[in-house]
Amino acid sequence: MNKQMGKQSLRHIVALCLYISISVVAAGPDKQLKSVHAHSDIISTAEQFITSAINSQDDSTRIEIKRLDKRLQLHKCSLPLQAFWPPGASQAGHTTVGIRCSDHKPWKIYVGAQIKLFEEVWVTNSAIARGTILSNANIVLEKREISFTHSEYFDKQQSPLGLKAKRPLRKGDIIQVLALEKPMAIKRGDRVVVIARINGLEIRTAATALSSAAEGDRIRVRNLSSNKELEGTLSKDSVVHVNI
DSSP states (O other), X not given: OHHHHHHHHHHHHHHHHHHHHHHHHHHHHXXXXXXXXXXXXXXXXXXXXXHHHTTOOXXXXXXXXXXXXXXXXXXXXXXXXXXXXXXXXXXXXXXXXEEEEOSSSOEEEEEEEEEEEEEEEEEESSOBOTTOBOOTTTEEEEEEEOTTOOSOBOBTTSOOTTOEESSOBOTTOBOBGGGEEOOOSBOTTOEEEEEEEETTEEXXXXXXXXXXXXXXXXXXXXXXXXOOEEEEEEEGGGEEEEEO
8 A cells, every 4th residue: 555655656756847847948948038138129229229310211321230140148128228329430331339238237239230321423424534524425413322432522412514524434433523623714825804893993904824724713814014913713705803
């Protein structure tokens, strides 16, 4: 009798141990997952922060957040995550966003991102030789990524039409300000007309240009009658306006 009761008790103990073991194994992964902060929340926080910081409201900006290492396990933050720009972080091109947890188990991580900026800019639609005057035949407005364009360029608010290429340009180049110059309207030694205003009176006289110049440039000229040097602003039709 005692032996039979002993065997039954042993079976109950073994069964109970198996139940407890299975319960622990089954609950272990769930508890572990619940204690780790979701990568999707970290990425979403970074994306929302960038979108707000650069005021992205249309298709002129694309934001790409780099995936986190699958092995990364961070304590599940009990407070809303905070995002910030690390020192020196760029708001265009490749950049980094800081994400921090400020609860009783604080942590901080830096997330890689890429901010792509797009804008309508003037580009060449054919190869352009040095000295070419730009016209509608060789340039066109296109929407391009300008995230990595560090030099000043011509957008739809500023046209390069009528300017001269200082160097050869390839087909498809974004036209940069430093690549162009005003074409010279007159050369040194050319005859010009000087219009001087004195006490409300307008006096016209002939002069010789002492340097080459484009329209709108300041230029020095020599009065052919008095041989006196004057300085004025070159306008259309080789006219130099001088205020005396």
